[in-house]
Amino acid sequence: MSHNPLGQQTEYISEYAPHLLFPIARSESRKQLDINAGLPFFGVDIWTGYELSWLDKSGKPVVAVAEFTIPCDSECIIESKSFKLYLNSFNQTRFNNVDEVRAIIIGDLSRAAKADVNVQILPLRGVGGDNYLGIIALPNAIYLDDLDVAIDAYHPAPELLKVGVDLVEETLVSHLLKTNCPVTGQPDWASVFVRYKGNQIVHDNLLRYLISFREHQDFHEHCVERIFCDLLRVCKPEYLSVYARYTRRGGLDINPFRSTHAWEKPEGIRLIRQ
Secondary structure (H helix, E strand, O other): OOOOOOOOOOOOOOOOOHHHOOEEEOHHHHHOOOOOOOOOOEEEEEEEEEEEEEEOOOOOEEEEEEEEEEEOOOOEEEOHHHHHHHHHOOOOOEOOOHHHHHHHHHHHHHHHHOOOOEEEEEEHHHOOOOOOOOEEOOOOOEEOOOOOOOOOOOOOOHHHOOEEEEEEEEEEEEEEEEEEOOOOOOEEEEEEEEEEEEEEEOHHHHHHHHHOOOOOEOOHHHHHHHHHHHHHHHHOOOEEEEEEEEOOEOOEEEEEEEEOOOOOOOOOEEOOOO
16 A cells, blocks of 8 residues: 655656555544444535546546545545545546546545445536536524634633523534644635534534634544534534535545434535635
8 A cells, every 4th residue: 555645745647546545544533532333423524526537538638526425434534635646647547438437436435445435427517507516505504703702722622612501403604613634734724514403502612612623633524523522422412413614625625524313414515615
């Protein structure tokens, strides 16, 4: 297996190279959350590829947008830079049709993640139509970012979370989530949606808690799982989902979704920064 390319000087390969994919076991990060067996959530990681391209049989370029859905119970995540390098390797490779490309990507990603990965590929002419992967929209939610709060914690501080006595069912959103790559230290920006039913989470405290990730270093998926587990443990809601829509880097975004309910699926949305 190749070494992790993150933070390394990289040669960009433009012919199909599945060996570029670098899987990372989820188990190590989950040990820090005391998750050893039996996940306390269901969900998926949704990646969007905005720069997918290959050559058709005649050597003419094809460009498309792709969405990759990886189940949260997969053994591995895929390191993001390796994912980008892998997709770049399609650029100068000829394929018979989009179905062949999709089948190859499904096989490669499923082997790397050690789980069944779903892939959708849409030519750009389909973007904006009825079959588009998502819509640019802001779901109906209570916006937290205008709250007048003082901030003094920039590392995860679950002790900030508080609940009241009123029973509510609501969706809260903040665009102020910032986390950092655990290898390069580069900032990762996201909007995060918290949907729950139970004793009302104090909004000011939730915003302060989300901002407390500002100097935290971890992968997108692990940050969302930490937020989910902290909310579940401290606030004890009857139902909970946490959905982060991260901005793209190198043509890819990662959008982890975790829920207490297996039936719930994340909404197909894109936000203005995506």
